[in-house]
Amino acid sequence: xxxxVKLTVNGLEQEHQAEPRTSLLTFLREQCGLTGSKRGCxxxxxxxxxxxxxxxxxxxxxxxxxxxxxxQLVTVEGLGTPxxxxxxxxxxxxDGASQCGFCIPGMLLAATNLLERNPDxxxxxxxxxxxxxxxxxxxxxxxxxxxxxxxxxxxxxRG
Amino acid sequence: xxxFTYHAPASLAExxxxxxxxxxxTRFLAGGTDLxxxxxxxxxPVKTVVDLKKxxxxxxxEELPGGGYRLGALTLMGQIEAHQGLRxxxxxxxxxxxxxxxxxxxxxxxxxxxxxxxxxxxxASTPLLALGAELVAVSAEGERSLPLGDFWxxxxxxxxxxxxxxxxxxxxxxxxxxxxxxxxxxxSAMDIAVVNAAAAVSLDDAGNFxxxxxxxxxxxxxxxxxxxxxxxxxxxxxxxEILEQVRKLAEAAAQPIDxxxxxxxxxxxxxxxxxxxxxxxAQLLARQGKGDEK
Ligand SMILES: Cc1cc2nc3c(=O)[nH]c(=O)nc-3n(C[C@H](O)[C@H](O)[C@H](O)COP(=O)(O)OP(=O)(O)OC[C@H]3O[C@@H](n4cnc5c(N)ncnc54)[C@H](O)[C@@H]3O)c2cc1C
Ligand code: FES
Ligand code: FES
Numbered sequence: 001x002x003x004x005v006k007l008t009v010n011g012l013e014q015e016h017q018a019e020p021r022t023s024l025l026t027f028l029r030e031q032c033g034l035t036g037s038k039r040g041c042x043x044x045x046x047x048x049x050x051x052x053x054x055x056x057x058x059x060x061x062x063x064x065x066x067x068x069x070x071x072q073l074v075t076v077e078g079l080g081t082p083x084x085x086x087x088x089x090x091x092x093x094x095d096g097a098s099q100c101g102f103c104i105p106g107m108l109l110a111a112t113n114l115l116e117r118n119p120d121x122x123x124x125x126x127x128x129x130x131x132x133x134x135x136x137x138x139x140x141x142x143x144x145x146x147x148x149x150x151x152x153x154x155x156x157x158r159g
Numbered sequence: 160x161x162x163f164t165y166h167a168p169a170s171l172a173e174x175x176x177x178x179x180x181x182x183x184x185t186r187f188l189a190g191g192t193d194l195x196x197x198x199x200x201x202x203x204p205v206k207t208v209v210d211l212k213k214x215x216x217x218x219x220x221e222e223l224p225g226g227g228y229r230l231g232a233l234t235l236m237g238q239i240e241a242h243q244g245l246r247x248x249x250x251x252x253x254x255x256x257x258x259x260x261x262x263x264x265x266x267x268x269x270x271x272x273x274x275x276x277x278x279x280x281x282x283a284s285t286p287l288l289a290l291g292a293e294l295v296a297v298s299a300e301g302e303r304s305l306p307l308g309d310f311w312x313x314x315x316x317x318x319x320x321x322x323x324x325x326x327x328x329x330x331x332x333x334x335x336x337x338x339x340x341x342x343x344x345x346x347s348a349m350d351i352a353v354v355n356a357a358a359a360v361s362l363d364d365a366g367n368f369x370x371x372x373x374x375x376x377x378x379x380x381x382x383x384x385x386x387x388x389x390x391x392x393x394x395x396x397x398x399x400e401i402l403e404q405v406r407k408l409a410e411a412a413a414q415p416i417d418x419x420x421x422x423x424x425x426x427x428x429x430x431x432x433x434x435x436x437x438x439x440x441a442q443l444l445a446r447q448g449k450g451d452e453k
Contacts (some may be wrong), residue, residue, distance in 0.1 A: 020165035056266040132261020
């Protein structure tokens with residue numbers, strides 16, 4: 001029943017055997033060993049499993065890995081490294097936007113996707129962009145502030 | 160979840176042939192935001208999944224030459240949300256698409272899936288019914304069109320025949336001086352609707368109703384039409400008395416049940432209120448369209 005699923009994750013080709021019923025989330029975590037995408041509700045509600053699939057923010061728990069055959073994926077592991085944080089990761093860390101951290105990978109991908117499309121978002125744009133991501137700790141305000149700080153940082157970097 | 164065989168055909172003919180091989184054991188997959196969980200929890204005996212996403216004939220949003228729109232079954236909620244032409248003419252549909260889940264859901268959830276899934280609380284389905292949408296179904300034998308109002312027969316039951324799939328939705332042109340609006344009540348922003356309502360109205364030169372249609376979601380086994388609304392409103396101004404009539408007709412149309420989200424009684428009351436608000440707002444938009452604000 002298994003077949004080969006080949007896709008690109010964070011610029012690297014990944015090819016593994018998977019059953020059709022295997023979710024993209026399970027494929028990423030268990031076959032690719034990328035555990036940054038979180039298994040929360042597995043019902044599309046919490047956004048912890050969010051990834052960018054061909055540039056679109058999606059919940060990987062509701063997608064079969066076979067559906068992503070040939071696709072380009074970005075997970076939180078592709079955003080930055082501990083020594084080279086992305087501007088968003090930098091802002092989240094500086095601003096204290098992360099508490100337990102469980103929601104943060106999904107938040108970062110939602111925010112990355114927002115800033116790619118809208119480099120100068122207002123608070124409402126930010127709240128809308130993360131409206132599919134639940135956080136049980138922070139009350140969202142520091143997350144919203146961090147995203148807006150990152151937008152400023154990026155603007156500064158552009159000159 | 161039981162295992163299954165997965166196909167992602169690039170042609171409509173191939174998808175239909177696969178479905179014909181074992182109609183009962185085969186499911187079409189669009190965004191999967193309903194089907195994935197249905198297969199996970201209901202343990203539906205699915206042997207074959209036919210992914211429709213590679214079929215070009217099922218995509219696209221186009222304005223039709225005589226007015227109105229064609230929306231391919233695979234049209235995403237997010238595409239409707241971002242479409243300026245639809246927003247200008249059919250804000251009821253755009254507003255409804257915009258409340259389906261969060262952004263990651265709207266990047267997967269399709270209009271065709273919302274309709275075929277036949278949930279009585281399907282948000283995008285309510286404005287489509289109020290707007291008098293037509294569906295085009297296709298099978299190996301060819302295409303047929305049917306009114307959306309004839310499509311649902313009960314929760315999770317639709318009028319597709321064995322071997323058929325939904326190809327596209329056709330939105331008729333709004334009548335001269337027409338406008339539409341959508342209203343929704345939920346317990347929290349991300350929850351499904353306790354009740355939703357949509358109205359499409361047009362006004363005559365005197366500013367009285369020329370036509371009116373409304374639909375209600377989550378208050379019956381299927382999304383329902385408010386019967387008798389057009390006859391009650393035609394030739395009338397939008398007065399408090401007329402809105403009271405809208406409320407009564409909507410309450411009469413509702414067939415709600417008690418569940419964890421709300422009691423039947425509350426649902427019926429709210430169906431009345433939401434229908435009233437939708438008609439009033441559609442009427443206001445129609446007036447603004449005519450250039451005589453207020
Ligand atoms: C977290 C979350 C929140 C949600 N919130 C809302 C909400 O607020 N409002 C709302 O209305 N819905 C909501 N939904 C439900 C769902 O997202 C929508 O109903 C969506 O439009 C379904 O589309 P889909 O493409 O994902 O359908 P799928 O899951 O792919 O398919 C649904 C059903 O329709 C059939 N089907 C799909 N396309 C076709 C076709 N072209 N021809 C024949 N059969 C077809 C499938 O076989 C399946 O039985 C939510 C879902 C989730 C997971
Ligand atoms: S784990 Fe996918 S949305 Fe919660
Ligand atoms: S930081 Fe704990 S869930 Fe968001």
